[in-house]
Amino acid sequence: MRLNCTEIFVAKFPADLAKAVADRWFQLVAGEYVTPACPSKSQLRQILEACYLAANTPEEGRYPKFNVVVTEEEVINFSTEATFYSFGTSRPVTVEEIRRLAPATDSKKSAIWITFSKSDVLIAGICDLGTSWHRARLGLVYSYRVPPALIVQIDRPGKIKVFQGQYAVASLSDGALIESKFDIPLFLHKIAHEKFEELSHDFTVPSVEEPREFESFWFTALCNVFSGLVNSINALGHGGAVIVLPDRNLIVGESVRLKYSCVSDSLRTAFVRFINARNSTADHWTAIENGEVVEGSLHEAELILAAATEHLIETIRFTAQLAGCDGAIVISADLRLIGFGAEIRSELADGTNIYEVKDELDKKYSICNIEQFGMRHRSAVKLVSRMPSAKAIVISQDGPVSAVWGEDGSVFVRKGVALGNMNMPLGS
Known part of the structure; x- marks a missing residue:
């Protein structure tokens, strides 16, 4: 266990973000992946500074939230679910132009479209990313063809993220520059592992598809249900908390008072139905690739999968x-579902050590005091100190997500968790 020393904070700006993106762009993904074109460092700086400043200027009392998609040329010749709309005349990339266009886009499904050449960078039009864009980022949709381009996401004043297609490159948040890395939320894996084998007994095992394919998907899909639930709560904007217990029959006792006990298998049933529909469709596709025949119609299997997917999405959103x-x-x-409106009544167990997790994979922790957290975090820490088998996910009203779990008699808190779609690493 390594304890971090106090570091001196040095504020970063869009120019620093532009440099980080340019430096990492061609080293981000290996293998057969084709890296999309990237603007020059000076063009990146122009784009990011204009977006950053536009986000800091309120319009009718509201700060804009918007996306920007940046491509090399106006002719879009790649396969994507996005639709591009060209202006009759391109516009300059300025703070004023972005401020004027931002209200014409929806941060959940569309973007301002910028193109670049060796000599210039211009606003070429707008881009419809589709409703599946937002759902995919929340972990509710399992496949979405992200435009292979530079994508800028502006969430609020002072917060800007840059993606290469679906891959997070770097972000700037309140003066802190964060270079994204492949982040494995191990605590989420622990939650999914607890009942994964038991859940899998209800799955119809594919007869054609290889086990390594469907078993990996099963586990990832289960993680995505938890991610989708948390991210859907986050999207509502009022914050909240999710307490995960290893068993619904676990006696909550004096630690938690359930205002609304509501025992239901609806979410579990929707998930099992989705997995089985997916298994049937995967068998058809695998058989086609192998030149084999599977009983039933592929078209019918795909319709059943589409209905099961939508039902799972709506059940997650209802629960959120x-x-x-x-x-x-x-x-x-x-x-x-065990219930909601739960009030945590626990007091911190005597002798409990509390650690803030800096890097879960490398086990970098720093010891901390419970008083440095807000009310929701303190309640979650107290609960886990009394009920070590419980895990809590806390969603702050202003956006950040934290995980709280117990291990070896201590409580661990990981703040700023990015629970993106496990199939698409664009939520970091």
Whole structure:
């Protein structure tokens, strides 16, 4: 266990972000992947500075949230679910132009479209990314063809993220420059592992597809259900908390008071239905690739999968809405709803050490005091200190997500967790 020393904070700006993106652009992904073109460092700086400053200027009392898609040329010749709309005359990339265009886009499904050449960078039009764009980022949709381009996401004043297609490159948040890396949320894997084997007993095992393919998908899909639930709560904007128990029959006791006990298998049932529909469709596609024949119609299997996917999405969103009631949502690790409006009544167990996790994979922790956290975090820490088998995910009203879990008699808190779609690493 390594304890971090106090570091001197040096504020970073869009120019620093532009340099980080340019330096990392061609080293981000290896293999047969084709890296999309990137603007020059000076063009990157122009784009990022204009976006950054536009986000800091309110329009009718509201700060703009918007996306920008940057491509090499106006002719879009790659396969994507996005649709590009060209202006009759391109516009200059300025703070004023971006401010004027931002209200014409929806941060959940569209973007300002910028093109660049060796000599110039211009606003070419707008881009419709589709409703699946937002759902995919939340972990609710399992496949989405992201435009192979530079994508800038502006969430609020002072916060800007840069992606290479679906891959996070770097971000600037309140003066802190963060170079994105492949981040494995191990605590989420622990939650999914607890009841994964038990859940899998309800799955119809594919007869053609290789086990390494479907078993990997099963586990990833389960992680995505938890990610989708948390991100859907986050998208509502009021914050909340999710308490995950290893078993729905675990006696909550004096640690938690359930205002609304609501035992339901709906989420579990929707997930199992989705997995089985996916398995059937995967068998058809694998058989076609192998020149084999599978009983039934591929078209019918795909229709069943589409309906099962939509049902799972709506069930996750319905469950997330329960966070609108004051108190935490309580679910079991096998996706059974136990109740909501939960009030945590625990006091911190004597002798509990609390650690803030800086790097979960490298086990970099720093010891901390419970008083440095807000009310939701303190409640979660107290609960886990009394009920080590429980895990808590805290969603702050202003956006950041934290995980709280127990291990070896200590409580660990990981702040700023990015629970993106495990199939698409664009949520970091």
